[in-house]
Amino acid sequence: MEIRWIILIIILGSALVTFIPRVLPLMLLSQLELPKWLIRWLKNVPVAVMAALLAQELLLSDSHFSLTENYLKLLAAIPAFIVAFLTKSLLGTVVIGVLFMMMLRFVS
Template identity: 65%
Template sequence: MEIRWSILVIIAGAAAVTFIPRVLPLMLLSRMALPDWIIRWLQYVPISVMAALIGQELFLEDGRWVPLTANIEWLAAVPAFAVAILTRSLLGTVITGVAAMMALRYFFPG
């Protein structure tokens, strides 16, 4: 099997592009004391990203707004959100969401 240099350079470049943005900030920020307001602000980043991803999946289809009356995914998300808020359990939330979606697809095949 022959290894082409161009493929090797592409793989090395992809590895560098993936590695550098993750490791460089970690190395730099681990040596600095961040102010409390930045730490509080950074705590909201994961939930904001997750909300953007979930909101797009629940309310858009092919880039268009989906009415809630025609959207069973939204109905499955309601009990999953309730479990997430009440228990803060990722496993419980996922199981509830999957079970709700299975039940909705069973009773309302589309």
């Protein structure tokens, strides 16, 4: 099997581009003492990102707000949200969401 140098360079470049944004901030921030208000604020970032992703998936259809076109997703999200709130289990939330979506598609 022949090794093409351009493929190797692309793989190494991709690894470097992925490595730098993950490791460089970690190395720089590990040397700094962050203020408590910034740490509290940063703890909310994952929740905000997840809320934005879910809102986009559940409420938008072809870049337009639509509850009627996404009603199955919204109905399946209700038990998934309840399970997420009560159990804090990612696996349980995903399983319940998938099962309810499957059931709703089967019934409708």
